[in-house]
Structures are given as structure tokens and as C-alpha cells.
Amino acid sequence: MTQFLKKSYFVLSSIYIALIAFLCVIFSFIKYYYYEIYKSKIDIFIFSAKDDNIQALFKIILNDYPIFTILILALFCALICIYINIKILKLKFKKYRLKPLMLIFSNLLLILIYVLALRGPFKHVAINVQNYSFSQFEVLNDIMLNPLMAFAWAHKQFKEENKFSFIDTNKAKILEEELFPLFKTSAKNEIAKNAKASIYINLMESFGLNLLEFSDKKHNFLGALDKHFKEDFVFTRFLSSANGTINSFAHLFFLSPFGNISTSSFQKQHLDFTPMQIYKKAGYKVIFIYAGNGSWQNIKNYLNILGIDEIIDENDLIKEYPKAAQTENGYGVADEFMYRKIYEILEKNPTNTLIISLSISNHPPYKIPTNELPILNDIPKALLDKLPYKKDKQENIIKAYIYANNEFGKFLSKVKQSSFKDSIIIAATGDHRVRDLSIDYNTQKALAFGVPFYLYIPKKLQNNIYYDKDRIGSHKDIFPTLYDLSLSEVKYLSLGGRNLLAKINDERLEFGFNEVVWIDKYGIYPKGSNKGYFYENNESLKDNNKDFKLDTYHKNFYENYKNLNYYQLAKRLKLTNE
Structure with a gap:
């Protein structure tokens, strides 16, 4: 044997x-x-x-x-x-x-x-x-x-x-009539025509409302960003489009429900009607800055195909700021070096520039620089209960969240004291929830997938502003808001998005959409559920777990929106018979 x-x-x-x-x-x-x-x-x-x-x-x-x-x-x-x-x-x-x-x-x-x-x-x-x-x-x-x-x-x-599928043109036309037209034109804006303000949009890693809800006078989880949240425009009844970084990135910047488009067989195909193309046609220089690695999801190569003028990643940041190498955590370098570079670019390009950034410091494994952070002597027990880890890891998760917010806040403070403070519009949001926090589905059917949407708009660039901080929204609304603020009468692909700082003119667009839940002013609608759920109050995304029956429109909305979204992508990829 x-x-x-x-x-x-x-x-x-x-x-x-x-x-x-x-x-x-x-x-x-x-x-x-x-x-x-x-x-x-x-x-x-x-x-x-x-x-x-x-x-x-x-x-x-x-x-x-x-x-x-x-x-x-x-x-x-x-x-x-x-x-x-x-x-x-x-x-x-x-x-x-x-x-x-x-x-x-x-x-x-x-x-x-x-x-x-x-x-x-x-x-x-x-x-x-x-x-x-x-x-x-x-x-x-x-x-x-x-x-x-x-x-x-x-x-x-x-x-x-191979899972990619889409509806036919006739079905899409029916859905457009029922839901909303896919294309819109931004408002006429004489101020924007003359100002040609630079735009900076920051997609922040794990900037979720599920941790932010614990921030108050006693516990400041925003750090230096807290001051700016009080001074500027902030929406907190707001959802990320997806629950992974590349998925949200693709939704927001490529208008693609197919998150893997940058690594797919379409990776070498130009895609029309991206926000980058809209701004380039308006005469803007477009720059992408990432604190991580440019090979992530083939993003560097794909953005080149889409015509981005300049791409900066961790390799460039380390070359320019050698100290950044000491902060590398396997996914990228500390956010502070990214903001340092962005500030320098804005100093040289105070107008006609669109900057897109993706932060990394709030991503595990957490390697927090020794910068001064707000002292947290008493972390709420309710927050600690949602972090089923040892004390050291709990503290690292919270410190990383604070550090990321604090560095962005410090950057904003510097901008507001700069020579270009009146010629820059800054937007920021989270890519997805803080994943380490457990979810209470009795009260967090929507809140668990919420992210804030922040906007800094200089007084001289504010045009017919209507601000309701409790207005419902999601990532789909970010660029339609920016188009109305910075461009004039441009055609764009809206996907149900609208200017959050303009008065309501179409009730159908007053909703927020995430891949697992959608919301409107009446309630919360989890994917696959035949029930809606009432809000705890009209200022929060929390629910009280009390359900109500859905009408046909609400019952079919999730699938209809998803089908229309995949159709528009197939059309832009020239997969339809039109």
C-alpha cells in the first residue's frame, strides 16, 4: 500500500x-x-x-x-x-x-x-x-x-x-413617459456664462450618514468640516447610488449602472454624455486626482479614453511629496497630500477647470497620520455597540472617519481664505456607507445607505437659490445641480436628476435611488419589498418600521428605473437597434 x-x-x-x-x-x-x-x-x-x-x-x-x-x-x-x-x-x-x-x-x-x-x-x-x-x-x-x-x-x-441586459426602444419610450425624460437642458444662467467658475467634486471614501448621525456638540466626528457644514449647503436625506466605490463612481461620473464598465469589453470605447464630456464641451479642463493607485479598476486608462486632460494618482503624489510614501496603507496615501495638490492646481486654474477626486484614508487597513484630531473622551455607547470589534479597532475606525473629514475641512478653510474663493464651487459626497457599522433594519432601511451631499457656493455665484435642507435626493442629482450653477442651457443626460437648489417643478423627480433601496417624500421602499415604510420624521432618513401598501407606480418603480437606466447605457454604447 x-x-x-x-x-x-x-x-x-x-x-x-x-x-x-x-x-x-x-x-x-x-x-x-x-x-x-x-x-x-x-x-x-x-x-x-x-x-x-x-x-x-x-x-x-x-x-x-x-x-x-x-x-x-x-x-x-x-x-x-x-x-x-x-x-x-x-x-x-x-x-x-x-x-x-x-x-x-x-x-x-x-x-x-x-x-x-x-x-x-x-x-x-x-x-x-x-x-x-x-x-x-x-x-x-x-x-x-x-x-x-x-x-x-x-x-x-x-x-x-454576460449578465448585462437591456429593454427594447419601445419599452424605453413608455417608461420615459411614465417616469421622466432621460435628457434635460440646464437653466439659463448669465452669471455662470461670465464667471466660468472652476468646479471641484470630491467623492469621499465611506463618508456615511450611519456614523455621522452620532456627531453632535459633544462628539464632533466631522472635525474641521463641522464649521463648513454649518456655513454652507448640506443635504442629509440623501443616498449614494451604490454600495461599493467603483459602482458609485461609475454611476456618478460615467452615468453607468454597470459598475465594471472600465474593465469590460467597452473599456476602449468612448462614452457620450458623461459629466466630463459636458464640461469639456463647455471649454473646461478636466483633471482626476486619486489618492490611490491609477490601476484600480483600470480607471486611469478608461478616463484617458473618455478624454480626461490630466490624471494624478498616488505614484505622482509620492513623487511630488516624498513624505506621502510614509502614509501608504496598501490602497493609497493619506488624503492630505491629495488636497495639497488640488489646492495648488486651483491656485493656477481658478476658472474653467473641473477637478474630480477620490479619497482613500477612510479605507481599511487604517493608517492614520499623526495630525491633531478632535479629542473624543466619550464615544457614544450606541456607536460602539454598532462596531463589534476590539477597542483598538473601534478607535481606528472612528479616527479614520474623523481624519478624512478633518482634512477636507482644513482644505475648505484654506480655500475660503484664498484669492480664488469666489471663483470655485465645491461639492462633496460619500461613495457608500461606513461598512463596519452594523445595520438595524427596524430603523435604518434607508439611513444605513445614506451619505451627505455638501456644497460650497460663493455668494457671487448663487443664482435663484431655493434651499430645503430636508429635501430628498441621491447621487443622480449632483451634476444636474452643478450644471445649473456653473453652465447655461446645456443638454445633459439626467437619469431623473434635478437641481436640488431650485424650486420643485416636477414631483416625479423628487426621489433618491440606491441599488438596494429608493425613497421619496412619502416613504422608504427597500428592493424586493411589496411595502413602503414611513419616516420617523420629516427631517431624517430613519424609519419607524410602520409599513403601508404600495400603489402600482411605487410597486414597479425600482424595476422600471433600473430598466430605463440600463437602456440608456446600452444606447450610448450603441448596442440598441437605433
Whole structure:
């Protein structure tokens, strides 16, 4: 029996090693030739072959590439690996008899070393599809990547993309009549025509209302931002469009309900009617600044396709501010360096510039710089109860939240004392909830997915302002609000968005939409529920768990909105028969 197992292991391990060696060599050549053609790592386009003439494609491969030489080399490497494996297995070692505890310890240690060798240090993020860039030279990022891993990422994306579906044009027209027209034109604004103010919109990591609700006079979780929340326009009955960063980013800046568009087969296709395109057509320079890595969700490459003028990521920030490297947490550098760069850009470009930023400091693993933060002597017990972790982690979560808000607040204070304070409009919101906090579905069906929407508008740029801080809204309303404030009579894709600082002229648009819940002034409507829920009061997103029956419009709204949203994206991607 022992001899049988030994021989079986010889055979099976040799087959396994030979197969891995063969695939590694084959994929290394695929990576090389793929980069030669597409100038990128292996991505989802590799699966486009399924739609081509396979026979013709095979002929091209045979004629243009040394396919037989590659196969011979791969087989040779596989045989070499089999030979080495057998040689190792035949080595004779001196036998040691270990005590059971020592044997268990030795094996656990070996497993730990093996995991570390595969993954790398635990304090850093393992290389993944969101974070594989380490150099400003894209060629290095792409050619250094493991081709098998890149292929696996592409295959996962390919499977996800197959879920993309959309309604036909006739159904879409019916939904537009029932819900709202997809396109709108911004208001006539003579002030905006003359001012050409710069716009800065900040998408803040995990800036959720579910933690902000605990902020009060005694417990300041906003830090330096608290002052500006009291001075400027803030909406807190407001939802993020999605519950993940890339999904919210795609909704907000690409107007795409398909969150993976930047890594999909559409990643090299220009997309019309993005907010960036609207501002570029109006003569604006568009800049994207990210405290994280530009390879995240292929965002740097995709934004280039969409015509962004300048893209700055953590590599650029570290190069310009060497101290930023000390704050790197695996996902990016501290927000303060991002705000420092944004301020410098605005000093040089006080007008005609759109800046989009994405912060990172409020993302685990939390690595908070030693800046002075508001002292919290007494954290509310109700908040701690929602954080089912040890004390150190609870404090890190709260400190990261405060740090992120505090740095943005300090940036705003600096702007308001600057020479360009009257020529800049600043908007900020959260990408999603604070995920570490548990959800009480008896009172937080909407609040758990809420984020604030903040606006700084200089007096001289305020035009016919109507402000109701308790007005319902969501991410879909941010750019329609900014268009009315900064542009004049431009056509844009609204998706049900409207100017939150203008009087109500269409009740159908008075709603907020998130991928798991939607709201209007009457109540809260969780996805998949046949009931609506009353608010606790008219100033909060909290509910009292008291339900009411839905009419046909409210019962069908979620699916109708989702269908219309996917239709508009399919139309912009030229997938419809129009």
C-alpha cells in the first residue's frame, strides 16, 4: 500500500508540475504577443475571439506566430520540471522523529511561510485587479504582471459582463413617459456664462450618514468640516447610488449602472454624455486626482479614453511629496497630500477647470497620520455597540472617519481664505456607507445607505437659490445641480436628476435611488419589498418600521428605473437597434 501511494504521488505530482509549467510558458508567450498587439496586459478583449471566424483566426495564428516552436519549448520545460521533481522525490534524507506538538508546530510554520511567500506582507494589499500598478511607466505594470493571474481576472470580468441586459426602444419610450425624460437642458444662467467658475467634486471614501448621525456638540466626528457644514449647503436625506466605490463612481461620473464598465469589453470605447464630456464641451479642463493607485479598476486608462486632460494618482503624489510614501496603507496615501495638490492646481486654474477626486484614508487597513484630531473622551455607547470589534479597532475606525473629514475641512478653510474663493464651487459626497457599522433594519432601511451631499457656493455665484435642507435626493442629482450653477442651457443626460437648489417643478423627480433601496417624500421602499415604510420624521432618513401598501407606480418603480437606466447605457454604447 505504501509503495502504491508513493508511486501514485510520483505520477500525480509530475503531471501537476508538468501542466503548470506548460501553462506558464504558453501564457508567457501569449502575454508577450498580446502586449505587442494591444499594448496592455491580458484583458477581457481576449474573449472577443469567440465572436470571430475561428477557422480564419487559427490560420492567422499559424502563419504569423511561431506556434510550433512555442509548443516545443513548453513541452521541453514541462519535461525538465518532471525530471527535477523526480530527482527531488528520490533524494534520501536522514529521518527525524519529532514529538506530535513539534510536528504540528513545524507544519503550521511551513504553511504560514508558504502563504507569506504567495501573498506577501499582510500589512500591504496583495496584488489584485484593483491595485497592480507600481510604476508611472504603464509598460512595466503590464509586462511584470503574472499572465495566468491577468487571464483569471479577465475571465471573471467576462462572466460578469454576460449578465448585462437591456429593454427594447419601445419599452424605453413608455417608461420615459411614465417616469421622466432621460435628457434635460440646464437653466439659463448669465452669471455662470461670465464667471466660468472652476468646479471641484470630491467623492469621499465611506463618508456615511450611519456614523455621522452620532456627531453632535459633544462628539464632533466631522472635525474641521463641522464649521463648513454649518456655513454652507448640506443635504442629509440623501443616498449614494451604490454600495461599493467603483459602482458609485461609475454611476456618478460615467452615468453607468454597470459598475465594471472600465474593465469590460467597452473599456476602449468612448462614452457620450458623461459629466466630463459636458464640461469639456463647455471649454473646461478636466483633471482626476486619486489618492490611490491609477490601476484600480483600470480607471486611469478608461478616463484617458473618455478624454480626461490630466490624471494624478498616488505614484505622482509620492513623487511630488516624498513624505506621502510614509502614509501608504496598501490602497493609497493619506488624503492630505491629495488636497495639497488640488489646492495648488486651483491656485493656477481658478476658472474653467473641473477637478474630480477620490479619497482613500477612510479605507481599511487604517493608517492614520499623526495630525491633531478632535479629542473624543466619550464615544457614544450606541456607536460602539454598532462596531463589534476590539477597542483598538473601534478607535481606528472612528479616527479614520474623523481624519478624512478633518482634512477636507482644513482644505475648505484654506480655500475660503484664498484669492480664488469666489471663483470655485465645491461639492462633496460619500461613495457608500461606513461598512463596519452594523445595520438595524427596524430603523435604518434607508439611513444605513445614506451619505451627505455638501456644497460650497460663493455668494457671487448663487443664482435663484431655493434651499430645503430636508429635501430628498441621491447621487443622480449632483451634476444636474452643478450644471445649473456653473453652465447655461446645456443638454445633459439626467437619469431623473434635478437641481436640488431650485424650486420643485416636477414631483416625479423628487426621489433618491440606491441599488438596494429608493425613497421619496412619502416613504422608504427597500428592493424586493411589496411595502413602503414611513419616516420617523420629516427631517431624517430613519424609519419607524410602520409599513403601508404600495400603489402600482411605487410597486414597479425600482424595476422600471433600473430598466430605463440600463437602456440608456446600452444606447450610448450603441448596442440598441437605433
